[in-house]
Amino acid sequence: MSTDKVTSPDSPLNRFIAVIPAGGVGTRLWPLSRAAAPKFLHDLTGSGSTLLRATYDRLEPLAGRRVLVVTGTAHRAAVCRQLPEVQESDLVLESEPKDSGAAIGLAAAILYQRDPDTIMGSFAADQVISPDHLFQQAVREAIHTAAAGKIVTIGIKPTHPSTGFGYIRAGEELNIEGAPSAQAVVEFVEKPDEEVAQQYVDSGEYVWNAGMFVAPVALMLRHLEANQPELFKGLQEIAQAWDTPERDVVTARVWPTLPKIAIDYAVAEPAAAAGDVAVVPGTFGWDDVGDFASVGRLNSAREVDDVTVIGEGARVFTENASGVVVSDTKRVIALIGIKDVVIVDTGDALLVTTKQHAQRVKGAVDALKASGDTDVL
């Protein structure tokens, strides 16, 4: 990338390595997304790329091939197929899920072992972002801010008073060179109710917490050690063995013993309280593809009348219908006189709901789990 080419040798941009946590089944996207084929392995935008591949490609101009991927053991083959560039030693496989504290913490610890001056940036594999250049500009600002000694979140300017996201309250401007929009973080706040969300939006002080952050690995680990010493110790043990022949043995022994905690509680919130967190408000479009209603919004390419059709094989016929059809089969699907419907058609499971109820898919998954119908989960 031209931007990298003109970077001076001592620019903090050269210290950047991307981390992609590729986890989470995406239960609200069942039955398309499921344990064996989670959300990040699907092309939910009709772009021709899976969300994981799109995430990698979006980071490539900043990180080149300096990318660590953290995923479940079950997805190893699928991830390697999607990202053939990723080396064995840059693929962190979780034998069991341990939440984001362990996943991102281990990435930080491995990168620290390799080079303690590294600035890491963590970006989930299942989000949709556009345009890429505005995202990359925000990440560059975040890297410059991180180089000044901050853990930097990239927040999203809210487009509506969402009750589905946490918010970040931004404070004073930091005036960091190369990061004109960086601000201090006053606090992280949990998902608000509608009224509070509206106040947040009106105030102009709040951005959505998209779970993206950029930080010096040394600073990450310092906060992790202070707040979660046991987790820190386990991660250090694995990290020290990582680039040695002991990697698999040590990981297999230590990983299952690690405490489960989200990175927000393990690092971000205590660091914010200590004044160590900054935010760069992103002006790019962002969607966490939280349900099928948002899958429908993200796809404007193929419309059959008022129905958005996602899936190459589906043959969809409509009469007086609207909504979203997501199909990974080649079946004929006929919709007649039904509005705002959401249909997800897979080989062994079918979901029919409405855009209004798309958030409640998780309930069906829980019911299936409870009844023992786990073959389709």
Place this chain on the structure above:
Amino acid sequence: MSTDKVTSPDSPLNRFIAVIPAGGVGTRLWPLSRAAAPKFLHDLTGSGSTLLRATYDRLEPLAGRRVLVVTGTAHRAAVCRQLPEVQESDLVLESEPKDSGAAIGLAAAILYQRDPDTIMGSFAADQVISPDHLFQQAVREAIHTAAAGKIVTIGIKPTHPSTGFGYIRAGEELNIEGAPSAQAVVEFVEKPDEEVAQQYVDSGEYVWNAGMFVAPVALMLRHLEANQPELFKGLQEIAQAWDTPERDVVTARVWPTLPKIAIDYAVAEPAAAAGDVAVVPGTFGWDDVGDFASVGRLNSAREVDDVTVIGEGARVFTENASGVVVSDTKRVIALIGIKDVVIVDTGDALLVTTKQHAQRVKGAVDALKASGDTDVL
């Protein structure tokens, strides 16, 4: 059956032979019902019997094994599996559809060749009737009326002002022994609009035309000869060869040349104009299973919350949903927050509509035909 046992040797009941036309794809029940597996081959009531088998069993107390079945060549194997009692010579196979005039006319002509005193009764294979004894009682009255020289329709007392059926206007009582409720038919009328239908119901003079009739085969053929001499001639030619080694050769040669006309126009309406038609109003429950809304009404056996589920294999999960699910797959089907929905799930085609729009399924089938997607029709 006890009723047959006490019948005197010269009772007209002994002259009765049943004819079951098993035709019609049942387009409004697509994708369950389709060319290769039409409506009459499905168990749409959850009774454990297909509509065809139930029709046969309902007639058996009256006809014994004296039953002729008329169906398409393509359904030969399926019909024989359903009705192993039916002999080769009692199975009339249409190499191409020629409408009810030819189908029922050929049955009449074959039966006339075998015994000109036969009273035939024609009952479509795809209707739902209950209770059987009230149906059988109406047929007995119709046989007695036919023996008095009438073509007798069995009409259905309307339960609501349907615009989906033709009506029959009943006239004076005929006072025939063994047929206390037989009346003359004044006229057949086409499907009315709603206002007219309401007038029909209010008058008490009209019954629904269910397409069931009982008649001396000789009288049937006399009217057929008078109104459709060409059709009559062709049918006679086949009938004379039927119980000879020439059956297949003659049928193959003559059948494709026959004119297409409904039995209503070829026989019933002109016969009514000539004063030769009577009606026995049936008091049994009757449903022509015209769409999936009626499939839902007919099945109260298996309910998952407010959803009627038809099909053994389907695993259905609902939350705040109502409607009908018809499945011939073993897929998991989850319905969330959707009301009065109609879902028909088959291996290669899926229909999603509402009870209100169930009648419009035919439009989807026409669209599929137009687009060349005939593999699922």
